[in-house]
Amino acid sequence: MNPADISVVIPTLNEAATIKNAVGSAIDAGAAEIIVCDGGSVDQTIEMATDAGASKIIRSVPGRGIQLNAGAVFASREVVLFLHADNRLGPSCLQQICEVPDVVWGAFMQRIDHSRFAYRLIEKGNAARVRFRGMAFGDQAIFVRRDTYKKVGGFEEIELMEDVAFSRTMRAIAKPVLLPGPVTISARRWEQRGIVGQTLQNWNLQCRYRFGASPRQLAKRYR
Template identity: 80%
Template sequence: MTPADISVVIPAINEAQSIAYAIRSALQAGASEVIVCDGGSDDETVSVATAAGATKIIRSIPGRGIQLNAGAVFASREMVLFLHADNQLDASCLNQICEIPDVVWGAFQQRIDHPRRAYRILEKGNAARVRYRGMAFGDQAIFVRRAVYKQAGGFEEIELMEDVAFSRTMRAIARPVLLSGPITISARRWEERGIVRQTLRNWNLQCRYRLGASPRQLAKRYC
């Protein structure tokens, strides 16, 4: 397998400011198929994505799980990588996948785009979650063999926690591989709310989901 055998799917809604960087990072990493699934943007997301070199742009009703599945329908390569529109792949990321024989699925270590030391702690914690709990989140660029993705039924089309639900399903099939990446992600969520507050908020949502709260209820709290 080579990087050209990996489809990159990017769900987006109103990501005109960042999506070009995500697309270019995928192309520079060697992807030959970059699919943007737009959930109804009312900004310049689609035109920016086209100019940045996206190979396919499709329309979908909004909802990350819905958009991820819709994009994957058009993926034709052996492996599918799901990339958030405000994340960027390191140039070596796709090669790292290709170097692992018989890899089934996995994710990458992160580099949060901010120099504060607290973010280095967050990065290590997020990596440990994949390594020891087998739980990958969407902003770690989950990748999976397309045949296994179809076997697993894809993402649940829920308002929130689609990545958690997918990881639960996938870790029953195989343990995820954690690659060094890194995936560069924006610090905007933590900067807007504060590192501690945002982290506690994320933990609270995860705990409530594990205890049975509906994704729709959680999505209202997340907004």
């Protein structure tokens, strides 16, 4: 397998400011098939994605789980990688996947795009979550063999926590591989809400979901 054997799916909704960097990072990493699935952007997202070199632009109803599945329908490669529009793959990310024998699924270590030391701690905590709990989040660029993805039925088409639900399903099949990456992610959520506030909110949402709160209720709280 080589990087061209990996499809990259990017869900978007009004991501004109970030989509060029996301698509460009996938191209630089060696992706030959980049599928952008747009949920109804009213800005220049689609034009920007096209200009950046996306292979296919798919239109979908909004909702990350819905968009991820809609994009994956058009994926033709051996492995599918799901990349958030405000994330960037490191240049060796796809090659790292290719070097894992019998890869089933996994994710990457992160680099939060900010120099504050507190973000280094968050990065380590997120990596530990994958290693010890088998729980990968979407902003770690989850990847999975396409045949396995189809077998489990893809992502749940819910308003929030689709990555948590997917990880729960997948960790029963195989332990996730955590690769060094890095995937560079925006610090905008933490900067808007504060590091402590955003982290506590993330923990709160996970706990509520684990104990039965509906994704719709959680999505309203998150927004």
